[in-house]
Amino acid sequence: MLHAENMSIGYRKEKHIFSDIxxxxxxxxxxxxxxxxxxxxxxxxxxxxxxxxxxxxTLELNGSDxxxxxxxxxxxxxxxxxxxxxxxxxxxxxxxxxxxxxxYTGWLGNLNDADxxxxxxxxxxxxxxxxxxxxxxxxxxxxxxxxxxxxxxxxQTPVMILDEPTAFLDFRNxxxxxxxxxxxxxxxxxTIIFSTHDIEASLEYCNKFWIMTETGVFREITRTENFRAExxxxxxxxx
Amino acid sequence: MNTGRNTILxxxxxxxxxxxxxxxxxxGSVKIPFEQVISILSGNRFDNEAWGxxxxxxxxxxxxxxxxxxxxLSISGLQMQTLFRNPVAGPFVLGISSGASLGVAIFILAxxxxxxxxxxxxxxxxxxxxxxxxxxxxxxxxxFLLSLRLNDVVAILIIGLMIGGGISALIEIMQSFSSNExxxxxxxxxxxxxxxxxxxxxxxxxIIVSTGCIFSFFLSKPLNLLLLGDTxxxxxxxxxxxxxxxxxxxxxxxxxxxxxFCGPIGFVxxxxxxxxxxxxxxxxxxxLTPACILIGASICCLCNVLASAPGADYVLPVNAxxxxxxxxxxxxxxxxxxxx
Numbered sequence: 174m175l176h177a178e179n180m181s182i183g184y185r186k187e188k189h190i191f192s193d194i195x196x197x198x199x200x201x202x203x204x205x206x207x208x209x210x211x212x213x214x215x216x217x218x219x220x221x222x223x224x225x226x227x228x229x230x231t232l233e234l235n236g237s238d239x240x241x242x243x244x245x246x247x248x249x250x251x252x253x254x255x256x257x258x259x260x261x262x263x264x265x266x267x268x269x270x271x272x273x274x275x276x277y278t279g280w281l282g283n284l285n286d287a288d289x290x291x292x293x294x295x296x297x298x299x300x301x302x303x304x305x306x307x308x309x310x311x312x313x314x315x316x317x318x319x320x321x322x323x324x325x326x327x328x329q330t331p332v333m334i335l336d337e338p339t340a341f342l343d344f345r346n347x348x349x350x351x352x353x354x355x356x357x358x359x360x361x362x363x364t365i366i367f368s369t370h371d372i373e374a375s376l377e378y379c380n381k382f383w384i385m386t387e388t389g390v391f392r393e394i395t396r397t398e399n400f401r402a403e404x405x406x407x408x409x410x411x412x
Numbered sequence: 413m414n415t416g417r418n419t420i421l422x423x424x425x426x427x428x429x430x431x432x433x434x435x436x437x438x439x440g441s442v443k444i445p446f447e448q449v450i451s452i453l454s455g456n457r458f459d460n461e462a463w464g465x466x467x468x469x470x471x472x473x474x475x476x477x478x479x480x481x482x483x484x485l486s487i488s489g490l491q492m493q494t495l496f497r498n499p500v501a502g503p504f505v506l507g508i509s510s511g512a513s514l515g516v517a518i519f520i521l522a523x524x525x526x527x528x529x530x531x532x533x534x535x536x537x538x539x540x541x542x543x544x545x546x547x548x549x550x551x552x553x554x555x556f557l558l559s560l561r562l563n564d565v566v567a568i569l570i571i572g573l574m575i576g577g578g579i580s581a582l583i584e585i586m587q588s589f590s591s592n593e594x595x596x597x598x599x600x601x602x603x604x605x606x607x608x609x610x611x612x613x614x615x616x617x618x619i620i621v622s623t624g625c626i627f628s629f630f631l632s633k634p635l636n637l638l639l640l641g642d643t644x645x646x647x648x649x650x651x652x653x654x655x656x657x658x659x660x661x662x663x664x665x666x667x668x669x670x671x672x673f674c675g676p677i678g679f680v681x682x683x684x685x686x687x688x689x690x691x692x693x694x695x696x697x698x699x700l701t702p703a704c705i706l707i708g709a710s711i712c713c714l715c716n717v718l719a720s721a722p723g724a725d726y727v728l729p730v731n732a733x734x735x736x737x738x739x740x741x742x743x744x745x746x747x748x749x750x751x752x
Contacts, residue, residue: 222647248649260497261639264695275637276649281698282633328648 174199175221175332175364180230182213182220189228190216194391196383198366200331203358205375206368207408208385214368215256215336217385221366222334223247234332248276252325254335259321260310266320267305270295273327292327298361299323299353315346322350326357333357335367339374347371351378372408376401384408418699421691425706429479432713436475440720441727442466470607473614477606478716479709480621481674482684484666486708487628489681490688490700491663494635495656496569503667503681506572506660507551510579512671515547516540516601517583524594540601541613541672548668551575559660560653565642568660603729604675606716617673624666625705631659632697639695677712678731679738684708690745711737 174197181192190213198204208214219225221232223239232239234250242250252273261269273295274288284292296305301319304312309320318338325333338354339347355378358365366383369375375382384392384407392407394400438449444463451458452467488503496505504510519539554575559568587595601608609617634655637645646652670677688703689695715733 219643224643224646244646244651245649248647251647253644253647255641255643257641257643259640259644261695263689263693264639268694268696272636272640272648275633278633280630280633282636283698 174235176231176233177221178231180220180232181228182216183228184216184225186228191385191389191391192229194230196391196393198332198364198381200362200364201358202381203355203365203379204367204381204383205379206366206383206385207370207372207375207404208368209387212385212387214385218253218334218336218366218368221332222251222253224253245276248328248330250330251332251334252328252330254318254321254325254333254338256336256340259317262308262310264309265306266301266309266312266323267292267296269309269320270305270323270327273324276328291329295323295327298356299326315342315349318342318346318350319353322353330363332364332366335365337368337370339369339371347374351375354378372404376404382407418692422702422706425703425710429706429710429713432710432717433475433479435717436478436713436720437467437471439717440466440471469611473609473611474606474716475713476614477609477617477674478712480618481606481670481677482680482708482710482712483705484621484624484670484708485677485681485712486684486688486704487625487701488663488666489683490685490697490704491628491631491635491659492681493685494638494697495659495663496565497639497641498569499686500682501569502679503663504576504671504676504678505569506555506664506667507575507579508548508664508667509671509676510576511547511549511551512544512668513547513583513602513676514579515543515545515550517586517598518547519543520594520597520601521586521590524591524597538613540608544672545668548664548671551579552664552668556657556660556664559656565656601675602731604677604731604734605719605727606674606712606730607727608675609673613673617669620669621666624662624669625701627662627665628701629698631655631662632701635659635697636695674730676731677734679734680708680712680715683738683742684711686742686745690748 176197178195180194181189182194183190194217206214206217220227223242226240239247271284271292274284274291275282277288278284296302299319299322301323304316304320309317312320322338339350342350351374354365354367357363380396382394382404384394384404386392386407394403394407437453438446444467448458448463449467452464458464485503492501492503492505493499523539555568555572558571562568587598590598634650637648637650638655642652684704684707685700688700688707692699692703694700715730715737718733719728719730721728
């Protein structure tokens with residue numbers, strides 16, 4: 174269970190970007206993070222991922238402070254997919270996915286049989302068998318995104334954080350990515366947290382929304398009968 | 413990837429390296445028969461005392477220097493290209509060769525000012541090696557302390573370039589005050605040569621470069637992660653700061669020591685990683701590191717043979733040969749990859 178209580182985020186102690194963030198995320202949750210550009214979604218995701226320190230409040234994963242975890246242990250708990258592009262020449266999709274095993278491999282990064290098996294599993298779950306021997310930099314945007322998500326999945330972490338995973342994708346690829354995230358959260362019982370501007374599509378998939386409103390209020394909305402109206406209401410404040 | 417193909421490639425590269433290394437011992441300005449070279453090296457009787465001196469005192473240390481310098485420079489080039497995620501980075505982006513040049517410039521100027529030596533062979537002694545090392549260490553320390561404070565590789569890169577620019581300016585000022593003899597010595601040193609390294613010095617170079625090569629194998633995993641960029645690398649469990657410090661340390665050790673012994677050898681460190689990537693079609697440093705060692709060593713051995721200008725009486729600058737070979741190689745690779 175991932176839990177934050179009155180957490181504030183920002184780059185310096187005295188200057189919070191967003192405050193009073195309280196949420197709870199369970200295994201199997203698929204959570205959409207909404208808010209206008211520049212409100213601090215990426216900063217919040219980076220903070221949850223432990224890549225930057227919070228500026229106040231608490232943030233715990235299964236009772237332990239995420240920001241106190243050693244880097245190597247954190248890598249076994251939380252994986253990420255960023256908006257930042259990956260430029261690597263001469264790497265096959267399979268080798269890229271295999272880099273996700275890093276937190277478990279020895280000093281040379283060699284894969285053992287269990288690691289290789291996990292790479293195979295992930296490639297099957299992501300349905301990218303046909304891409305696995307192709308070079309990453311020759312793929313389309315949608316294929317690249319699948320490969321990058323596969324790398325994160327290969328890290329076998331209970332929490333997966335994705336920053337705008339469906340941006341720049343066409344309708345078909347957006348659906349593909351959301352379908353995959355749904356499978357990962359429900360079947361593999363992982364917590365998926367992703368920021369998005371595709372409200373309509375994510376309303377179908379997510380069981381929870383975190384909304385950062387322009388008035389500076391953080392709202393957590395869980396799927397109920399009035400789910401849609403509630404989210405739209407909170408977003409109306411945004412607009 | 414394809415293990416069978418890689419094995420064949422590695423065996424071929426080892427064969428090429430052995431041939432290139434042997435060629436340096438057999439080919440030179442002085443024509444020595446093949447079987448005589450063999451008997452000299454194997455410690456058997458040979459016909460001509462001068463031939464023995466040439467092979468043992470001159471060709472052998474030069475050949476070993478080329479072998480190890482090529483390997484070390486190529487690895488440090490690979491590491492810098494990965495660390496800065498920049499294909500035009502090379503072993504000297506951190507300002508190491510500028511530092512060494514400054515040390516050497518001060519040494520040569522001081523030596524000529526005090527009338528210590530006006531001979532050209534001043535550039536093949538321990539004095540130069542120590543001066544170059546001190547200069548390289550000074551610049552390394554500045555970069556190292558900055559890299560501890562800064563997490564931003566681009567900032568480190570820019571600072572390295574700026575330090576290099578500042579030092580070049582200092583050297584130019586010193587040159588304008590130098591005697592003709594001192595100026596000539598400095599220019600000769602800056603041409604780079606594997607022949608400055610004497611038989612008594614070569615062992616030190618071999619030990620330092622071997623240490624750096626072994627060290628770099630331990631950096632394979634961090635370097636593979638750094639390819640993904642800082643954020644992904646960190647989220648995969650890499651301690652960014654210590655990884656970067658270790659990479660800078662390894663590159664400085666290799667590039668600094670090689671520059672101290674052989675002068676600034678350009679282009680090898682930039683070109684060889686590209687050649688290795690295009691041959692092995694991989695981004696994995698476990699494969700690229702040994703590939704760079706073999707390719708870099710072969711190319712420097714070959715350059716050393718060409719620099720000795722077989723059949724002629726003069727020696728060409730190694731830097732000119734490495735650039736003449738390296739530049740077209742890199743252009744060819746880029747054209748081939750972009751399928752222009």
